[in-house]
Amino acid sequence: MKKSIYRLPVILSVLFLQGSDVLAQAAAATEKADKPVVPEIFFNPSFYLVAFVFIILLLAIVSLSMSISLLTYALLPEEQKQKLAAEKQKKAAVHVEAGTFWTRFDRAVLTKAVPVEKEADVMLDHNYDGIKELDNSLPPWWLWGFYITIVWSVGYLVHYHVFHTGPSSSEEYTQSVVLAEQQLEEYRKRRADLVTADNAQFINTPEELGTGKEIYTRNCVACHGTGGEGTVGPNLTDEFWIHGGGIKNVFMTVSNGVPAKGMISWKSQLSPKQIQSVASYVLSLKGSNPSNPKAAEGEKWVDQTIPAGNASDTSGTVTTNPTASATL
Numbered sequence: 001m002k003k004s005i006y007r008l009p010v011i012l013s014v015l016f017l018q019g020s021d022v023l024a025q026a027a028a029a030t031e032k033a034d035k036p037v038v039p040e041i042f043f044n045p046s047f048y049l050v051a052f053v054f055i056i057l058l059l060a061i062v063s064l065s066m067s068i069s070l071l072t073y074a075l076l077p078e079e080q081k082q083k084l085a086a087e088k089q090k091k092a093a094v095h096v097e098a099g100t101f102w103t104r105f106d107r108a109v110l111t112k113a114v115p116v117e118k119e120a121d122v123m124l125d126h127n128y129d130g131i132k133e134l135d136n137s138l139p140p141w142w143l144w145g146f147y148i149t150i151v152w153s154v155g156y157l158v159h160y161h162v163f164h165t166g167p168s169s170s171e172e173y174t175q176s177v178v179l180a181e182q183q184l185e186e187y188r189k190r191r192a193d194l195v196t197a198d199n200a201q202f203i204n205t206p207e208e209l210g211t212g213k214e215i216y217t218r219n220c221v222a223c224h225g226t227g228g229e230g231t232v233g234p235n236l237t238d239e240f241w242i243h244g245g246g247i248k249n250v251f252m253t254v255s256n257g258v259p260a261k262g263m264i265s266w267k268s269q270l271s272p273k274q275i276q277s278v279a280s281y282v283l284s285l286k287g288s289n290p291s292n293p294k295a296a297e298g299e300k301w302v303d304q305t306i307p308a309g310n311a312s313d314t315s316g317t318v319t320t321n322p323t324a325s326a327t328l
Helices: 002-032 045-074 078-098 101-110 116-122 140-162 169-190 206-219 246-256 272-284
Strands: 123-128 131-134 299-302 317-320
Touching (some): 116 123
Antiparallel strands (some): 299 317
């Protein structure tokens, strides 16, 4: 039995190291893929199956070890059984005299309480309705913890406020904000498709406008016409806009749609980058003078000058069109 029990930690250690290696590999793969820290193995049903089998095998090993120990003891001669019983009783007597491990640990570390038979030595002389008080020492764990906090506070004060060898709380906050902004910028660079109405830009490069024209031809011609002259939807080539001009407003209109006027939301079918492309193409149609243009609708939107290249469309001034009506 003893040999079996001694072998058990070795077996468990080997299995634990193998399991740790698997988890480490999963964590490394997760980190390399730039994903959350949670290893993917925890989302694999096979992991829980292997863990269940491991627990069953562990219980089987313990059960077999105990059975072997009982069988071994039953096969011993009677004299050897009596000798083992006498040794066991002797060890038990010594153990009782010295106290259990928990008792010694409790007295030395947790409470430092005086044994019941010696309480008279620390009994105080006052009495409250038969309730007496013991003058016990403070618990060692609390006392040492208190000393450690004092030493720590002195070191903290000297390190941060005397020698200034460490950053203050405000400095740490500023550094964290700067680091977060750098990480966000790096993330945005890795995710070129991460475009919102706030950071959308009017991009008039041939590649961008070509992509936008392709999307427009495939999805927008039916309502706005081949040249943006307007059919069911409004004219996109004049200076009047029902829901605001400029790249940000056009991006939001395309993304969210105008259900009341029959225009669907395109954000479920187009990526943010594609919406920016088609919005840039729509803005490039201004002043193209298509044949048979639809009458102006909405309010006049006057943009500031947009430089060539990846320039942001800024807000402009609005004047009311007396004949204003509805849509994009």
